[in-house]
Amino acid sequence: MIPIHKIKQNQEAVIEALTKKHFKDISLIDTLIEKDEARKNVQKKLDDVLFEVNSISKEVGNLFKQGKAEEAEVLKNKSSELKSTTENLSQSLKSIENEIHDIHIQFPNIPHESVPKGKTAEDNTTVRSWGTRPILAKNAVPHWDLASKYDLFDLDLGSKLTGAGFPVFKGKGAKLQRALAQFFLDENTAAGYQEIIPPLMVNEASAYATGQLPDKEGQMYIINEERPFYMIPTAEVPVTNIYRDKVLSLQDLPVKLTAFSQCFRREAGSYGKDVRGLNRVHQFDKVEIVQLVNPENSYQILEEMTAHVEGILQKLGLEYRVLLLCGGDMSFASAKTYDLEVYSAAQEKWLEVSSVSNFEDFQTNRLKARYKDEEGKTKLCHSLNGSALALPRIYAAILENYQTEDGIKIPDVLVPYTGFNKI
């Protein structure tokens, strides 16, 4: 959520920024500000009445001590009469706070000034690209065919065990998957990220704090016992929530965390050739990087994180491009996002393998992840995250781009992890 004081202070700028994100109902900003004024009013009235109640109570205590029971009784009655007033006021306070919250939560984050205007993926700008396209043999095939040919993973088998979109990895195919995860984690920890193994299910509070709830519950699998648990759609959820309700000191920043986890996404409504093979599945592996930082340098860190992910892609020798997402294509919570796409040579298309975002204080405002600045004032951290990296599409790209007439070559950096250099 955008902190309310920010909205109030820069109304016009906020309106302009939200327009860039194609937010439909700008008038909600006025409503929000009006309601907030009303909230203050009610709050003030309530506080005044409570002050009176407190004063009377103190006085009653004194009178009893002095043995003046009669006078005390009079005051007691007076205080009792105030009760309905406080009840009414706190009720209207509560309802107005709820209204404010319902409006507030609809605002997407304000895009950074460097974010281009635009509506769809067409309007994203390519910032840079790297690498060369492999020249494949005439009979080169997409990864799902390679998977059957070399028995690397099996989606039909997954359907039997669970349902569509739950791949079963086998043999060298499984080993390659594990090798990738291991390689990514090693790269990340070498860059100073602390490794976390998080729970794969989270509670409501966590899902809310990182923004999956209340709007995106359709994305998640929900385990419903007495209380709901949510299967994580990304390790970002548990990992970022580590710092929910925390106040850090300046020297704790930046906090750099990395986590490998399975991710579960319902992806309701997706179909067609975009979802073939590993392009889009319900359970997949991902290594995530998360940072909580001093707001002063969050944009510098966004660049660093992007460069870090690029470094990994370079080591794997995969051709990629970096896209700066336009206002219309970026996520609700992001202020600036780079997408990294690798070229999948047999499918002849770009596959998104990482998305690195600066959320500024949008997410930490919900999390209440804060730090003390030089003057000892408590302020919101900025949060960033990115995939480093999502496995399925990297896996697909490696199979496709490294296929040869007589097998699939394993990129050199992975050989220490796989123990073989060819499938």
Next chain:
RNA sequence: GGAGGAAUGCCAGAGCGGUUUAAUGGAGCAGUCUUGAAAACUGUCGUAGGUAACACUACCGGGGGUUCGAAUCCCUCUUCCUCCGCCA
């Protein structure tokens, strides 16, 4: 799964119905002293709402209740600890 105990500020820890606007240590921060450090001493030291600044209000694991008044009493949920059972 059963039986008990507990949850208080950054940490430790008192308070168990009315000068508690949460005692007292420790840590942290600022200062005095010192060549510097340590020790000692002095001050400061939660979060949020609110105000021009004060005032004021809320918060003692979460939610609800009793009362003029709740950290304190009651109900409920959660978490942790000890013991028993089961178990990779």
